[in-house]
Amino acid sequence: MPELLKPPEPQALCRSDELAERGTAVVFDVMLWRAPARAFALRFDGRVVAYLNRCAHVPAEMDWNPGEFLDDTKEFILCSIHGAVYEPAGGHCVGGPCGGGRLMVLDVEEREGQVYWYPSADIQPAFAD
Numbered sequence: 320m321p322e323l324l325k326p327p328e329p330q331a332l333c334r335s336d337e338l339a340e341r342g343t344a345v346v347f348d349v350m351l352w353r354a355p356a357r358a359f360a361l362r363f364d365g366r367v368v369a370y371l372n373r374c375a376h377v378p379a380e381m382d383w384n385p386g387e388f389l390d391d392t393k394e395f396i397l398c399s400i401h402g403a404v405y406e407p408a409g410g411h412c413v414g415g416p417c418g419g420g421r422l423m424v425l426d427v428e429e430r431e432g433q434v435y436w437y438p439s440a441d442i443q444p445a446f447a448d
């Protein structure tokens with residue numbers, strides 16, 4: 320009989336009011352394939368979205384200042400390195416050198432004034448030691 324997978328435990332990320340509409344993202348540490356990495360969450364059109372902070376062009380962090388991912392128009396996520404452009408609602412590349420790629424999505428949930436993210440097979444919580 321196959322071993323049943325336990326559902327992922329929600330990980331508390333931040334209070335809802337810390338994520339202003341199209342404002343600064345909350346950046347947090349994760350483990351990607353057992354190596355340290357960072358992810359970010361921001362609010363776009365009222366919904367919280369979260370992605371690995373890793374460009375689809377070159378595996379580098381994208382924020383031009385810590386937590387600043389959106390372009391001047393606040394319409395797109397912009398990689399500060401070579402200008403790849405992603406649509407914030409789904410993380411799909413829509414311009415620049417990301418070649419039709421997509422940011423890695425983290426599942427998030429918002430309830431009772433709190434934002435949670437859900438680990439996956441690829442992305443796990445980073446625990447302080």
Ligand code: FES
Nearest residue numbers: 374376398401403
């Ligand atoms: S690393 Fe993001 S556009 Fe090149």
